Amino acid sequence: QVQLVESGGGVVQPGRSLGLSCAASGFSFSDYSMHWVRQAPDKGLEWVAVISYDGVKKYYADSVEGRFTISRDNSKNTLYLQMNSLRSEDTALYYCAKVRGGDGSFDPWGQGTLVTVSS
């Protein structure tokens, strides 16, 4: 079955960097665009970034543009999110999600990895 497992979360000081990974299995990873979505504690969902199936096209939320970089390694079936210049408002549970199909909806989602930005 399709499975997405995020890792790399933790506690980091403001201004520092952190890298997240999302290991994919159960589907042909190189055929699908992938997304990162985050959810601050007790808040709603915020889309973060998307990368096309081949890694060529990338789009970001304004809130992370210039600080976060999405990438993928199709040979390792892994999605990444490099987060630089972290701020307290980046504290959230970060989910990776697979595009379901041509409509673009997200299915499934991983279980999330928690990033806490605090001094």
Next chain:
Amino acid sequence: DIQLTQSPSFLSASLGHRVTITCRASQGISSDLAWYQQKPGKAPKLLIYAASTLQSGVPPRFSGSGSGTEFTLTVSSLQPEDFATYYCQQLNSYPITFGQGTRLEIK
């Protein structure tokens, strides 16, 4: 950016009742809308895509409708497992945006 406004933000309803959640977009998005269910401590789960198509494995008591700027999610007969938070999402253009969520609780 396209803004999505869900109403109500909070809904209290009884088992077996029918409920409807509305999602309004700040500009037309055709049928590029999805609905998700999220339970505490869990990842969101896709319920409906392309505004009205039921995702595989989702019970038929869930249905979606609408196009353009107004969309609805209906649960025809509430079951205990349906009490959760529901989000709409637009996929028409970047940045992808979500509604603020509707929390559905047992009355």
